[in-house]
Amino acid sequence: MDAHPTGILVVGNYCHDTLLASDGREHHVLGGSAAYIGSVLRALAIDFRVLAKVGADFRHVADAPAAPLVIESERTCAFVDDYRSGERHETCQARGPVITAAEVRGLGVRAKIAIACAVGGEVPAETLEALAQIADTVIADAQGILRLFKPDGGVSLQPLSQSGFSQSIARVQHLKASVDEARHLDRDVEGTLIVTDGSRGCTVSQGAASGRTSTHVEAFDAFERDATGAGDSFLAGYAIGLLRGHDPVRAARLGAFCGARAVEVVGVPRFSHEALAQLDSL
Numbered sequence: 001m002d003a004h005p006t007g008i009l010v011v012g013n014y015c016h017d018t019l020l021a022s023d024g025r026e027h028h029v030l031g032g033s034a035a036y037i038g039s040v041l042r043a044l045a046i047d048f049r050v051l052a053k054v055g056a057d058f059r060h061v062a063d064a065p066a067a068p069l070v071i072e073s074e075r076t077c078a079f080v081d082d083y084r085s086g087e088r089h090e091t092c093q094a095r096g097p098v099i100t101a102a103e104v105r106g107l108g109v110r111a112k113i114a115i116a117c118a119v120g121g122e123v124p125a126e127t128l129e130a131l132a133q134i135a136d137t138v139i140a141d142a143q144g145i146l147r148l149f150k151p152d153g154g155v156s157l158q159p160l161s162q163s164g165f166s167q168s169i170a171r172v173q174h175l176k177a178s179v180d181e182a183r184h185l186d187r188d189v190e191g192t193l194i195v196t197d198g199s200r201g202c203t204v205s206q207g208a209a210s211g212r213t214s215t216h217v218e219a220f221d222a223f224e225r226d227a228t229g230a231g232d233s234f235l236a237g238y239a240i241g242l243l244r245g246h247d248p249v250r251a252a253r254l255g256a257f258c259g260a261r262a263v264e265v266v267g268v269p270r271f272s273h274e275a276l277a278q279l280d281s282l
Contacts, residue, residue: 005109005110005111005112005136006047006048006049006109006110006111006112007046007047007048007111007112007113007243008041008046008047008048008049008111008112008113008114008115008239008240008243009048009049009050009051009107009109009111009113009114009115009131009134009135010034010037010038010041010048010049010050010051010052010114010115010117011034011050011051011052011099011104011114011115011116011117011118011123011127011131012032012033012034012037012052012099012115012116012117012118012119012122012123012144013032013034013052013053013054013068013076013077013096013097013099013118013119013120013122014030014031014032014034014035014052014053014054014058014060014064014068014076014077015030015031015032015035015076015077015078015079015096015119015120016028016030016031016057016058016059016060016076016077016078016079016093016094017029017030017031017032017078017079017080017081017228017267018078018079018080018081019081019083019226019228019266020080020081020082020083020084021083021084021226021266022083022084022086024084027226027266027267029060029063029266029267029268030060030063030064030267030268031079031119031228031229032052032077032119033117033118033119033141033143033144033229033232033235034050034052034065034117035052035060035063035064035065035229035268036229036232036233036236036262036268036269037115037117037232037233037235037236037239038050038064038065038066038236039065039268039269039270040233040236040237040240040258040262040269040271041065041236041239041240042065042066043269043270043271043276044240044271044276044279046240046243048066049066049107049109049111050065050066050068051069051099051103051104051107052064052066052068052069052099053068053069053070053071053074053096053097053098053099053122054068054069054070054071054074054076054077054096054097055070055071055072055073055074055075055076055094055096055097056070056071056072056074057075057076058070058076059076063267063268065268069097069103071097074096074097075094075096076094076096077092077094077095077096077119077120077122078092078093078094078096079091079092079093079119080093081228083227088227088228090155091153091154091155092120092149092153092154092155093153094120095120095121095122095149096120096122097122098121098122098124098127099118099122099123099127100126100127101126101127101129101130102130103127104127104130104131104134105130105133105134107134109134110134110135110136111134111135111136112135112136112137112243113135113136113137113138113139113239113242113243114131114132114134114135114137114138114139115138115139115140115141115235115236115239116128116131116138116139116140116141116144116172117140117141117144117232117235118141118143118144118145118147119143119144119147120147120149121144121147121149122144123144124164125164125165125167125168126168128140128165128168128171128172129168129171131171132168132171132172137173137174137242138171138172138173138174139172139173139174139175139176139235139238139239139242140169140172140174140175140176141175141176141177141231141232141235142175142176142177142178142181142182142184142185143177143178143181143231145160145163145165145169146158146159146160146163146177146181146184146185157180157181157184158184159184159185159186160184160185160186160187160189161186161187166187169189170190172191173191173192174191174192174194174238174242174248175189175191175192175193175194176194176195176196176231176234176235176238177193177194177195177196178195178196178197178231179195179196179197182195190208192204192205192206192248193205193206194238194248194252194255196231196234196259198219198227198230199219199222200219201216201217201218201219201256202216202217202219202234202252202255202256203215203216203217204216204217204248204249204252206248215249217249217252217253217256218256219256219259219260220256220257220259220260221260222260222261222263222264223264224263224264225263225264225265225266226263226265226266226267227263228267229262229267229268229269230259230260230262230263231259232262233255233258233259233261233262233269234255234256234258234259234262235255236255236258237251237254237255237256237257237258237259237279238251238252238254238255239251240254240258241253241254241255250282253282254279254282257278257279257282258279261275
């Protein structure tokens with residue numbers, strides 16, 4: 001293992017995202033939770049690494065926050081996010097390569113924080129277990145655990161008990177879930193659970209299953225242009241807070257700020273000097 005551990009290790013694939021905006025415009029951008037999280041970490045000069053895979057067709061090399069592994073025989077994960085009705089309708093066109101436990105161990109690093117952020121099911125339970133072996137703290141996004149992919153490209157959610165992660169979820173100290181995803185957590189989750197609810201903020205639940213305490217964290221005002229990646233950017237800010245030694249509630253406030261800034265641009269987030277200064281004051 002490295003003598004000096006990596007601050008944050010991000011594990012999840014990059015994607016080709018097609019965004020069908022409510023104004024009728026079509027955008028082809030770099031996507032994937034790892035891309036959004038990595039972009040926030042890069043903008044804030046955080047020590048991080050990304051383990052992401054793409055196919056030979058990957059077309060966003062210049063925009064990627066860190067170089068991915070290219071698998072010649074695979075297609076890059078691809079999604080269409082359709083906002084034309086006012087709500088997000090997601091279709092998966094390609095799921096991309098799986099990231100294996102051996103590849104995690106093969107990095108030869110020790111991480112202070114590891115973030116499991118699959119979008120196409122590319123981080124299976126055994127890979128999550130491997131992250132727990134090389135990181136002091138593991139954060140996971142529930143979408144990578146609960147998503148169910150249909151043959152026609154439809155994306156739905158399945159109960160945690162049916163996901164294949166029922167045992168390995170115990171290795172996760174911090175789990176982020178949307179309100180809808182939280183409804184599919186059909187068994188108690190130990191550690192810290194952060195349930196995000198868009199402009200209504202988030203709830204941070206801590207403690208043992210028999211006696212949890214919940215704290216609401218308000219969202220920050222934002223001029224929304226593209227909601228894609230808001231939860232990913234929240235997760236990046238939350239991880240930064242933990243890395244700085246903040247408690248989960250204060251870390252969630254940093255997450256809320258990063259999520260708000262992310263929706264103000266189309267594609268991966270960018271931060272102005274003013275935004276960076278404000279984040280440091282939170």
